[in-house]
Amino acid sequence: MSATELKCRECAARYPLEARYVCEQCFGPLEIAYDHSALGDDVSALRRRIQAGPQNIWRYSDFLPLDAPPGPSGRNSSRVGLPAGCTPLIRADRLAERLGLGEVWVKNDTHNPTHSFKDRVVAIASQRARELGFDTLACASTGNLANAVAAQAAALGMPSYVFIPADLEEQKILATGVYGTHLVKVAGNYDDVNRLCTEVSGERENWAFVNVNMRPYYAEGSKTVAYEIAEQLGWTLPDRCVVPIASGSLFTKIAKGFSEWTELGLLDGDQPKMNGAQALGCSPVAAAYEAGADVCRPVKPDTIAKSLAIGNPADGPYALELARESGGGIDSVTDDEIRAGIRLLAETTGIFTETAGGVTTATLAKLAERGDIGADERVVLVITGDGLKTLDAVRGTFEAYEITPSFDDFEATVEQGARI
Amino acid sequence: MSATELKCRECAARYPLEARYVCEQCFGPLEIAYDHSALGDDVSALRRRIQAGPQNIWRYSDFLPLDAPPGPSGRNSSRVGLPAGCTPLIRADRLAERLGLGEVWVKNDTHNPTHSFKDRVVAIASQRARELGFDTLACASTGNLANAVAAQAAALGMPSYVFIPADLEEQKILATGVYGTHLVKVAGNYDDVNRLCTEVSGERENWAFVNVNMRPYYAEGSKTVAYEIAEQLGWTLPDRCVVPIASGSLFTKIAKGFSEWTELGLLDGDQPKMNGAQALGCSPVAAAYEAGADVCRPVKPDTIAKSLAIGNPADGPYALELARESGGGIDSVTDDEIRAGIRLLAETTGIFTETAGGVTTATLAKLAERGDIGADERVVLVITGDGLKTLDAVRGTFEAYEITPSFDDFEATVEQGARI
Numbered sequence: 001m002s003a004t005e006l007k008c009r010e011c012a013a014r015y016p017l018e019a020r021y022v023c024e025q026c027f028g029p030l031e032i033a034y035d036h037s038a039l040g041d042d043v044s045a046l047r048r049r050i051q052a053g054p055q056n057i058w059r060y061s062d063f064l065p066l067d068a069p070p071g072p073s074g075r076n077s078s079r080v081g082l083p084a085g086c087t088p089l090i091r092a093d094r095l096a097e098r099l100g101l102g103e104v105w106v107k108n109d110t111h112n113p114t115h116s117f118k119d120r121v122v123a124i125a126s127q128r129a130r131e132l133g134f135d136t137l138a139c140a141s142t143g144n145l146a147n148a149v150a151a152q153a154a155a156l157g158m159p160s161y162v163f164i165p166a167d168l169e170e171q172k173i174l175a176t177g178v179y180g181t182h183l184v185k186v187a188g189n190y191d192d193v194n195r196l197c198t199e200v201s202g203e204r205e206n207w208a209f210v211n212v213n214m215r216p217y218y219a220e221g222s223k224t225v226a227y228e229i230a231e232q233l234g235w236t237l238p239d240r241c242v243v244p245i246a247s248g249s250l251f252t253k254i255a256k257g258f259s260e261w262t263e264l265g266l267l268d269g270d271q272p273k274m275n276g277a278q279a280l281g282c283s284p285v286a287a288a289y290e291a292g293a294d295v296c297r298p299v300k301p302d303t304i305a306k307s308l309a310i311g312n313p314a315d316g317p318y319a320l321e322l323a324r325e326s327g328g329g330i331d332s333v334t335d336d337e338i339r340a341g342i343r344l345l346a347e348t349t350g351i352f353t354e355t356a357g358g359v360t361t362a363t364l365a366k367l368a369e370r371g372d373i374g375a376d377e378r379v380v381l382v383i384t385g386d387g388l389k390t391l392d393a394v395r396g397t398f399e400a401y402e403i404t405p406s407f408d409d410f411e412a413t414v415e416q417g418a419r420i
Numbered sequence: 421m422s423a424t425e426l427k428c429r430e431c432a433a434r435y436p437l438e439a440r441y442v443c444e445q446c447f448g449p450l451e452i453a454y455d456h457s458a459l460g461d462d463v464s465a466l467r468r469r470i471q472a473g474p475q476n477i478w479r480y481s482d483f484l485p486l487d488a489p490p491g492p493s494g495r496n497s498s499r500v501g502l503p504a505g506c507t508p509l510i511r512a513d514r515l516a517e518r519l520g521l522g523e524v525w526v527k528n529d530t531h532n533p534t535h536s537f538k539d540r541v542v543a544i545a546s547q548r549a550r551e552l553g554f555d556t557l558a559c560a561s562t563g564n565l566a567n568a569v570a571a572q573a574a575a576l577g578m579p580s581y582v583f584i585p586a587d588l589e590e591q592k593i594l595a596t597g598v599y600g601t602h603l604v605k606v607a608g609n610y611d612d613v614n615r616l617c618t619e620v621s622g623e624r625e626n627w628a629f630v631n632v633n634m635r636p637y638y639a640e641g642s643k644t645v646a647y648e649i650a651e652q653l654g655w656t657l658p659d660r661c662v663v664p665i666a667s668g669s670l671f672t673k674i675a676k677g678f679s680e681w682t683e684l685g686l687l688d689g690d691q692p693k694m695n696g697a698q699a700l701g702c703s704p705v706a707a708a709y710e711a712g713a714d715v716c717r718p719v720k721p722d723t724i725a726k727s728l729a730i731g732n733p734a735d736g737p738y739a740l741e742l743a744r745e746s747g748g749g750i751d752s753v754t755d756d757e758i759r760a761g762i763r764l765l766a767e768t769t770g771i772f773t774e775t776a777g778g779v780t781t782a783t784l785a786k787l788a789e790r791g792d793i794g795a796d797e798r799v800v801l802v803i804t805g806d807g808l809k810t811l812d813a814v815r816g817t818f819e820a821y822e823i824t825p826s827f828d829d830f831e832a833t834v835e836q837g838a839r840i
Contacts, residue, residue, distance in 0.1 A: 055475055055506070082770050083510070086475070088503050094577050111531065113770065115808070155770030157514050161834070166822060174811045177818040180767040184821045184834050192825040199827045347600040350502050350533065350575030388535070388808035391594045398597040401604045402586060405612040407619045414581070414604050 003065035006216055007033040017065060019132055019208065021215040030216045032065045036264055043265045047235060057085035057120055057224045063260065064124055065217050067131050081126060082155045084119035085224050087111040089232040095348040099368040103378045107229055108351055114151045115386035116144035117250065121221035122152045122210055128217040129208030136160065136207045140197035142190045142307045143172035144385050149210055150181035163193050169306060171389050189301055191312045222250045226257025229380055230267055238272050239377040242364045244356045244384055245276040245285050245330065246308040248315030255322050274322050276330035277363035279303035283332035285316045289323060304335045304393050305355040307385060333362040339393055341365065352387030423485035426636055427453040437485065439552055441635040450636045452485045456684055463685045467655060477505035477540055477644045483680065484544055485637050487551050501546060502575045504539035505644050507531040509652040515768040519788040523798045527649055528771055534571045535806035536564035537670065541641030542572045542630055548637040549628030556580065558629045560617035562610045562727045563592035564805050569630055570601035583613050589726060591809050609721055611732045642670045646677025649800055650687055658692050659797040662784045664776045664804055665696040665705050665750065666728040668735030675742050694742050696750035697783035699723035703752035705736045709743060724755045724813050725775040727805060753782040759813055761785065772807030
C-alpha cells in the first residue's frame with residue numbers, strides 16, 4: 001500500500017502503521033503518511049484505474065491505508081462489509097435560485113448504507129482493524145457512528161460495543177440496537193462518552209475503537225468525499241465547500257483529499273474555500289474563528305443538532321487554520337435556522353437531511369445573504385446524514401389536511417385550503 | 421422509444437401511450453407493449469450499451485416507456501429528478517448459514533433516494549407525466565410512495581398532492597410533509613384512499629396520479645429491480661426470488677423484467693421461481709393461493725406492515741398465476757415473525773429493513789424451515805424499504821446497558837452483563 005507510517009501532526013515523529021493515535025513525544029494526533037511514487041505520473045492512466053474500480057470507496061484504495069482493500073462489493077458482505085460511498089452529487093438549481101447563487105451542488109451522503117458519511121470512515125477503520133487482528137469493533141458516538149459501527153459489525157460478523165450519550169434521539173438508538181450490538185447508554189454528553197471510551201480502549205487489547213485507537217485510519221475515510229466530488233465534477237475542483245464541523249475531522253480531511261490529488265496532478269487549480277458550519281448551541285470552533293483565536297474553548301452542547309454536539313473538538317485548531325488559509329470561514333446557526341435549513345433543502349432538491357444538514361444548508365443561506373459568495377462560484381454543500389434520523393426536528397413545521405374519503409370533502413377542504 | 425402502445429391485459433385492446441389505465445372495452449388493466457426489434461440481436465453490444473449507461477435506472481431506458489429519458493443524473497435535479505436504482509445486491513452468507521441455505525443474495529432497495537423501491541416507479545411515472553404535459557404530481561399511498569412522490573416533485577419543482585390513510589406511521593408523515601407537498605390525511609384505510617384518488621383523478625385533468633392514471637408507466641419501474649439483479653449476477657438468472665406483495669405489481673413486474681430480457685437473449689435459462697410474501701394481517705393473495713382460488717377476497721388490513729396493507733390488491737390474480745406457473749408460492753407471516761425477520765436480517769447482514777422487509781425475510785425463513793428451497797439454489801431476497809421508516813416495529817426488541825461515565829461502572833455493568 002502507499003501508506004508508509006503514522007506521523008505526528010505536531011512534531012512529525014513517526015510510528016509504524018499500528019493501532020495508535022497519539023504521539024508519545026508530544027501528545028499530538030497521528031496521521032497517515034503516504035508515498036504515492038509507485039502510482040507513477042501518468043495522470044490519465046491513474047484516472048482510468050480509478051474509474052475502472054467498484055462503485056464504492058474501494059475505487060480509491062490507492063489513497064487509503066489498507067494492505068488489502070476489499071474487492072468489488074456484493075460478493076460477500078461477511079468479507080467486504082457494507083458498500084459505502086459513491087453517493088450522488090446533484091446540481092441544485094432551484095436551491096441556488098432561492099439563495100441568489102450561481103451554481104450549487106449537493107453531495108448527498110444520505111445515500112450510504114446507514115445513511116450518513118460515517119459508513120465511509122467505519123468501512124476503513126473496520127477493514128484495518130481486521131488487518132491488525134482485532135476481533136471486536138467499538139465506538140463513542142453522537143448517533144450516526146453508532147448506526148454505522150453496529151451495521152458494519154453485523155455485516156462483517158464481528159461483535160461490537162457502541163457507547164452513546166443516554167439522551168440521544170430515540171431514532172438513532174433503535175437504528176443501532178436492531179443490529180444486535182452491545183449498546184451502552186452513558187449518562188453524560190458526547191465528551192463524557194469519549195473520555196470513557198479512551199479509558200476502555202486502553203484496557204481492552206482486542207477492541208478496535210474506530211474513533212479512538214483506530215482514529216488515524218478512520219479519519220482517512222473522509223477524504224473519499226473530496227475524491228468523489230472531484231471525480232463527479234469531471235476531475236475539477238469546486239470553488240467552495242460548505243461542510244459541518246463536529247470534531248473538525250471531516251472538514252479538514254475533505255481539504256486533505258483535494259490537496260493530495262492536486263499534488264499528484266489529478267486535479268489542477270486553486271484549492272476550494274472551506275466554510276465550516278456549526279450549530280450555535282455547540283459552536284466552539286465558530287466562536288474561536290470569530291474571536292480570532294487559534295484554539296477552541298470547550299462548551300457544553302445545547303442544540304438539536306446532536307450529531308454535531310462535540311463540545312471539545314479534537315481537530316478544532318486545524319479547522320480554524322484551514323478556514324483562514326483557504327479564504328473560507330466558520331459560522332454558526334440557531335436551532336430555528338437549522339429547521340428552516342432542513343425545509344429549504346427538502347423543498348428545493350427533494351433531499352431530506354438530518355439536523356447536521358440543516359446546519360450546513362442554513363450556513364450556506366447565511367453566506368449567500370451576507371454576499372460572501374461570488375456569482376460565478378461553484379459551491380458544494382456537503383449533506384452528511386438523513387432526515388429520517390432526526391424526525392423530531394421537522395415535527396410541527398408543516399400542516400396536513402384531514403378529510404373523509406369523499407370527493408366533496410376533498411374539494412371543500414383541500415382545494416379551498418390550497419387556494420387560500 | 422421501444423414502447424409502442426397500451427394494451428389491455430385481459431382483451432388485448434390497444435390504446436395510444438396516453439394517461440390511461442383501464443380498458444374501455446372490458447375494464448381490464450392496461451400495460452405497456454413494446455417492439456424491441458430496433459435494438460438488434462447483438463446481445464454483447466446491447467449489454468455494453470447498458471453498462472455504459474448511468475449508475476441509475478436510466479441505464480435501462482431502452483426497456484422503459486419514455487420518449488426522452490433523462491441523461492446522467494447529477495447534472496440538474498430540476499430536470500432529471502432524483503437518481504433511483506442501481507442499488508446493491510449483496511451476498512448474505514451469514515443469513516444463508518443461519519437458515520441452512522446455500523446461496524442467498526439481498527437486493528437492498530433501501531439505497532434509493534427516499535429509501536424504498538418506490539423511487540423507481542415514481543421516477544418513470546413523473547418523467548412520463550411531464551412528457552404528457554401534466555403539471556402536478558399526486559398519489560394514493562401507504563407511506564413509501566408518499567415519501568417518493570413528495571421528494572421527486574420537490575426535485576423536479578412540481579406541486580404535489582399526497583393522499584395517505586390518516587393512521588399512517590408518523591415517521592412516514594413527517595418524511596413526506598417536509599418536502600412541502602400538499603399532504604392529505606384521509607380517514608380510512610388504503611383502499612378508501614385509493615378509491616378517492618381514482619375519483620379525484622377523473623376530475624383534475626392536469627394532475628398525474630402516479631399510481632392511478634399513470635399506472636401503466638409507473639408499474640414498469642419495478643422491472644428495473646429484475647434488470648439490476650440479472651446484471652449484478654453477471655447476466656444470469658437467480659433460481660428463486662422472494663418478494664413482498666401489496667398490490668402484486670412489484671411481484672409480477674420483476675418476473676416480467678426477467679422474461680423480457682430472456683426473450684431478447686440477454687439472459688438464458690429457466691425463469692426464477694417467484695415466492696410472494698404477505699403479512700398475515702393483510703394476506704388476501706396468500707389466502708387465495710392456499711385455497712387454490714384464482715381471485716382474491718378483499719380483507720380489512722390489520723398488520724404492522726402498513727406498506728403492504730392493501731386489502732383489495734389490483735394485481736392479485738396475476739400474482740397467483742405467476743406463483744403457480746413459476747413453481748414458487750405465496751406465504752404469510754405474523755407480526756411477531758415480521759419483527760423477528762427484521763432482527764434476523766439486521767444481525768446477519770447489517771441491513772435494517774422496514775416491516776415489509778421483515779415480511780420477506782420471515783417468509784424466506786419459513787420456506788427454508790419447510791425445506792422448500794434446494795441446497796444448490798441461488799435465492800434473491802428483495803428488500804423494498806428502510807427500517808428508519810417503521811422504527812416502532814423494533815422498539816422493545818433489544819436491551820441496552822445504562823451506565824455512568826466511569827470505567828468501574830462499565831466493567832461492573834457491561835462486561836458482567838455480556839458474560840451472563
